[in-house]
Amino acid sequence: MSGKRVLAIILGGGQGSRLYPLTATRSKPAVPIAGKYRLVDIPISNCINSEIKRIFVLTQFNSASLNRHIKNTYHFSFFSSAFVDVLAAEQTPGNSTWFQGTADAVRQSMHHFVSHDFDYALILSGDQLYQMDFNEMVSAHIKNKAEISIATIPVNAKDATSFGILKTDKKDAITSFIEKPAAELLPEWTSDTGDDMQKVGRDYLASMGIYIFNRDLLIKLMENPDTNDFGKEIIPQAIDKNRVFSYQYEGYWTDIGNIDSFFDANLGLTDDFPKFDLYCRERTIYTHARMLPTTKISGTILDRTVVADGCIINAGKIEHSVIGVRSRIDAESTVINTYMMGADYYQPLEDIVNPNVVSMGIGARCFIKNAILDKNCCIGDDVRINGGKHLPDCETDTYVVRDGIVVVKKDAIIPNGFII
Template sequence: MKVLAIILAGGKGSRLYPLTSKRCKPAVPFGGKYRIIDFTLANCINSGIRQINVMVQYLSDSLQKHIRDGWSILSPALDEYIDVYPPQQRFADAWYQGTADAIYQNLFTIEEVNPDFILVLAGDHIYKMDYREIIEYHLTKKADLTIATIPTPLAEGSQFGIMEVDPDNRIIGFEEKPSHPKPSPNNPSMALASMGIYVFSKDIMFQNLKQDADSPSSHDFGKDIIPKMVSRNAVYSFAHQNPDASPRYWRDVGTLKSYFEANMDLLKKDSPFKLFDEDWKFRTCQTQSAPTMIHITQDSSDSFTNSLITGGAIINGSVQNSILSPGVIIEKGAYVEHSLLFNSCHIKKGAKIRNAIIEKGVQIPEGYSIGYDSKKDGEYFTLTPEGITVVPKETIIS
């Protein structure tokens, strides 16, 4: 049985702006040392899937470099690879027009691999999944398409593809981001959401992609392909859940709020998403740096508590409940709380940072404060309705 994984990594990620002003969404840093796409790639490797195509488009330079430098671990001699595909313009002079079109433009490449099944994945979610389970389920159900699903609060259902299923988990209705999501029969406060993870039988996928390409549509799986397949093909729901039927961890980090919260999940005492898992390791492109230095003396009022810190950081000030990327410098008397600091940030003496995301290379001057005056923060930076301040890349604070 041959499985080809296709990771869709071409989205703009406009709701994550300004973090996506210089990079695509899958390339946004996460958890101090990773990029968002690392979690999908690691799931593939840990699931024994070694033929992976990554479809890129907008601002893909840093993502392509990251994959080249951090994921060149497979053996072409064994027909293993992670290949990156920008728009091929094989059928038209256009970029990818939608998620389905991204695959349609590369049908020639897929046909050369000749897989039995195609695993379609999003490159911008945080979760662990052994894809062998959904593939086995797909085989057991003799499905044409299997969609990984998870319950979501009804109030948030308009952000996802929402489906209805029969008692055998066959999908009998599908709406992409509906204005009024349909509740689950067993829990009217929840809806059944698509995780953007699909297993297709190859011939069925090719047939539906070709039909869609010849018709006027947005060429999108959620808007076009899946609703039509539900009415004419065997489409099943695969629940992403624990043995006790409770939902497993999965986060769509498509907004600044959800992105910030998912990072903060890593700092919880009983974190719902465990990075420190020897049985399911995550890899990335490692920065070559010196060890971390935490230099807080016993007579100092500074402290370091409940935080993640990566290589090359120098900590002389206070850090609480925060995540620090490589090369961050915190000077004596500075204070950082409940924040994300990207690579090579420099927080100078007496500066105070709270509830903030500080982009790569930004220097915070002595005595400056962020997160304490929403009017000032909103005037100079990006301020979310939840009170998270984002200081963009290349910001110069005088």
Template sequence: MAPGKKIFGIVLAGGEGKRLMPLTADRAKPAVPFGGQYRLIDFALSNLINSQLRQIVVLTQYKSHSLDRHVSQTWRLDGITNSYIASVPAQQRLGKRWFSGSADAILQSLNLLRDEKPDIVVVVGADHVYRMDFGQMIEAHIASGAPATVAAIRQPIALADQFGVIEVEPERPDRIGAFREKPRDPIGLPDSPEEVLASMGNYVFDADALIDAVVRDGDRPDSNHDMGGDIIPDFVARGEAAVYDFNNNDVPGSTDRDRYYWRDVGTIDSFFEAHQDLISALPIFNLYNNSWPIFSQVLNSPPAKIVRDGRGALGTTIDSIVSLGSVISGAHLERSVLGPWAKVDSGAKVVDSVVFERAVIEPNAFVGRAILDKDVVVAEGAQIGVDPARDKARGFTVTDSGITVVGKGVHVVP
């Protein structure tokens, strides 16, 4: 990858993730558990590490304790070389203010770039599920000659207001002609009116150009200091932004089903659906591709156990993921993802659900179409996710599509 060039990685991990409440009530969005034993940030960091980046900083701010702990415990690059993944909290280096946006996070962290003096900086978000070889994007960036490159993927036009939308130059399809952040009046692609070309929130910059851009942006009183809203449009206005088509990215070991898989799991519905993508019989996203591993915490815990209960009732599990330390005893789990150390007891049923670490489903309880945060207890005989109106009345979050979310540590009673 880019011989002779020094590459530095920045992971933007300071966002609040309001649309994932209550899962983000107590933790930053990149620290939200995903797929049992992972955290959302593991996907971005695995991609960077598999792409051979070895100097990576994670810029944190909002409720960063569990994120910092995860990064420092799980993502240690040992050795005598100058390799690291460092979690860097907001430090008010430029006066008494926190990061006002993702570009301000980089501006306030310029000391890191000035210390390392990289040639190229890869800037990525921390809240998507995907595999991507940034080496291939860096090669395309260098070949294009542009100082900034934005990774892009086609998305349904109905989602345009969640993304930066790219229009390419008709004459030069590798250059961005226009970029609008979260437009309410999107225009479909000429060859596919129901789709737009969306920014994935992943960028490659020449280091000098990035530094100049965030410094210039810092002086603009009208700016929100946001990468997608301010920095990228600034490069585009100067005709200096290239686009990198994610469909040109070929990750080793990927299958036809998951080669172009990319999910923004910013809402409860998309978070829930991405879990279903993991557990379908032919998974749409394959966690078992060892050529491009998704790394996660090493759990010091016993294996998962699925057994009969004391009275001989079977413990059964179909189309599900069960994390280490979990016990399913005389209970049934179906189309669900169980986090570490979870417990499902005699006669209980968990169907179409996502259950986080250490949750307990007591005997004869029923959980359906629900997300249970860490340490939730569903008491004996209680039901959750069966009657959305009742769940709402009980104070739980229920999405329009009928998924009930139970916040950390809550006891659900019958």
């Protein structure tokens, strides 16, 4: 499949309130993940690995850091037609509103897309973790003579109520669709997901929010100003009128919808055989190439921990944690079940040794457990952060507690001896 026939459109999502405070100063696709990447790197990398190299990213909230990341990261040959462009919501003479939903975002940006030559629009979400060959989905779309294809994943009954659930006929044509069904309705929505999936109770086909539209149909559907959302309106209305097919995917996929799922997805990378494989040559995840020194570790016990570039670590023990770029952890500190995002820059040495300044990173003799430390946090000496279900949800100037996870805000300063 030639990528020249496909145009990719990545939806940056709305305000990202469920990922707050990580989205307080940045859009959801710009949230750092796995210690050195950003969420948007995942769909972009999947596209590049599938030879799809004309990519638009749609966003409207806090898009400055996303713009900067994409501008600094994705450079293609001057002699190719490849690009990754950010389109922020813009007011025009014919439109003065923000994006009202996923379909409205595509509608408002349509004049940018139609100036390109393509047969198929691949519409992706900017906040999912997965590795997928889109060529296989495009090939199935063409083989089925589909007008719309929806990537689907088998899920269990517990998860089914959070997704759009659909049913198909024997040829994978979608016959019905329901958005986030109530638990009592689920018995009517089981599907033949295959023996392997049914053995583990994954009896429902959920939409992954990944779509392929034929160019002409997408243009036609976008002419109706009353439909704002793909999942709630466009897809259900199209099932009766158009050839809509399911493309069943059975690999690892997770929706980074809230702090809990974000935390689990990151710490899952420390497993011996992580479900999301960053070490696969064929499915490289690309990101901003930083010229950082090697990481230096002294006197530290490390267990089930991944450490990014440019760190200086003198901690006593780090266990089941992800340590991001340029992180500094001082002597005798213990870090458990924590995602430390790292820093955007190095502090001058005179600040680090100044007893009157709380240095960036984690100070000496700290105990940090069940936490997310956003970029550029300054955590003093003898600080104790012990997250867990015993902590009620709350917010202060420097940190937020969600589902027992303590999230220290970007650039926050936590003074010596502070206890959470």
